Amino acid sequence: MRDRWIARRLSPHCCRIPLNELPGHHDELRLLQAMGWETGNFHLGSREAIKPVRKHLKVMKKDWLATAAKNMAKSVKDDWEEWQKEYKN
Helix, strand or coil, X not given: CECCXXXXXXXXXXXXXXXXXXXXXXXXXXXHHHHHHHHHHHHCXXXXXXXXXXHHHHHCCCCHHHHHHHHHHHHHHHHHHHHHHHHCC
Protein backbone atom coordinates (compact mmCIF):
# COMPACT_ATOMS: atom_id res chain seq x y z
CA MET A 1 0.00 0.00 0.00
CA ARG A 2 1.35 3.43 -0.95
CA ASP A 3 -0.53 6.66 -0.18
CA ARG A 4 -4.13 5.84 -1.10
CA TRP A 5 -3.22 3.15 -3.66
CA ILE A 6 -3.18 -0.59 -3.22
CA ALA A 7 -1.18 -2.52 -5.80
CA ARG A 8 -1.64 -6.26 -6.00
CA ARG A 9 -1.36 -9.03 -8.50
CA LEU A 10 -4.65 -10.32 -9.81
CA SER A 11 -3.52 -13.92 -9.72
CA PRO A 12 -0.50 -15.90 -8.55
CA HIS A 13 0.35 -16.67 -12.18
CA CYS A 14 -0.19 -13.24 -13.70
CA CYS A 15 1.85 -12.44 -16.75
CA ARG A 16 1.60 -10.69 -20.07
CA ILE A 17 -0.79 -12.16 -22.59
CA PRO A 18 0.97 -12.56 -25.96
CA LEU A 19 -1.95 -11.87 -28.30
CA ASN A 20 -0.28 -13.64 -31.22
CA GLU A 21 -0.25 -16.85 -29.16
CA LEU A 22 -3.98 -16.91 -28.47
CA PRO A 23 -5.72 -19.84 -30.16
CA GLY A 24 -8.07 -19.39 -33.10
CA HIS A 25 -9.67 -16.04 -33.79
CA HIS A 26 -7.96 -13.25 -31.84
CA ASP A 27 -10.66 -11.05 -30.37
CA GLU A 28 -8.38 -8.48 -28.77
CA LEU A 29 -11.15 -5.93 -28.26
CA ARG A 30 -13.23 -8.45 -26.34
CA LEU A 31 -10.23 -9.37 -24.20
CA LEU A 32 -9.46 -5.71 -23.46
CA GLN A 33 -13.11 -5.06 -22.61
CA ALA A 34 -13.06 -7.96 -20.12
CA MET A 35 -9.85 -6.64 -18.58
CA GLY A 36 -11.37 -3.17 -18.29
CA TRP A 37 -14.51 -4.63 -16.74
CA GLU A 38 -12.43 -6.31 -14.07
CA THR A 39 -10.51 -3.10 -13.44
CA GLY A 40 -13.87 -1.40 -12.90
CA ASN A 41 -14.87 -4.13 -10.47
CA PHE A 42 -11.74 -3.39 -8.48
CA HIS A 43 -12.93 0.20 -7.95
CA LEU A 44 -16.26 -1.08 -6.68
CA GLY A 45 -14.45 -3.17 -4.07
CA SER A 46 -14.77 -0.39 -1.51
CA ARG A 47 -18.25 0.29 -0.14
CA GLU A 48 -17.45 3.99 0.13
CA ALA A 49 -16.52 4.17 -3.57
CA ILE A 50 -19.58 2.51 -5.09
CA LYS A 51 -22.00 5.42 -4.89
CA PRO A 52 -19.61 8.16 -6.15
CA VAL A 53 -18.27 5.94 -8.95
CA ARG A 54 -21.77 5.10 -10.19
CA LYS A 55 -22.80 8.76 -9.96
CA HIS A 56 -19.75 9.78 -11.98
CA LEU A 57 -20.34 7.12 -14.64
CA LYS A 58 -23.94 8.26 -15.16
CA VAL A 59 -22.76 11.65 -16.43
CA MET A 60 -20.10 10.20 -18.73
CA LYS A 61 -20.81 9.59 -22.42
CA LYS A 62 -21.26 5.94 -23.35
CA ASP A 63 -18.01 5.79 -25.32
CA TRP A 64 -15.88 7.85 -22.91
CA LEU A 65 -13.46 5.03 -22.12
CA ALA A 66 -12.87 4.01 -25.74
CA THR A 67 -12.35 7.67 -26.67
CA ALA A 68 -9.90 8.18 -23.78
CA ALA A 69 -8.01 5.00 -24.73
CA LYS A 70 -7.70 6.11 -28.36
CA ASN A 71 -6.48 9.55 -27.26
CA MET A 72 -3.94 7.96 -24.94
CA ALA A 73 -2.71 5.58 -27.66
CA LYS A 74 -2.27 8.53 -30.03
CA SER A 75 -0.38 10.48 -27.38
CA VAL A 76 1.97 7.56 -26.69
CA LYS A 77 2.55 7.03 -30.42
CA ASP A 78 3.22 10.75 -30.95
CA ASP A 79 5.68 10.75 -28.06
CA TRP A 80 7.44 7.69 -29.45
CA GLU A 81 7.69 9.21 -32.93
CA GLU A 82 9.14 12.41 -31.45
CA TRP A 83 11.65 10.34 -29.46
CA GLN A 84 12.58 8.41 -32.62
CA LYS A 85 13.33 11.64 -34.47
CA GLU A 86 15.42 13.03 -31.65
CA TYR A 87 17.35 9.98 -30.45
CA LYS A 88 17.48 7.57 -33.35
CA ASN A 89 19.98 9.67 -35.27
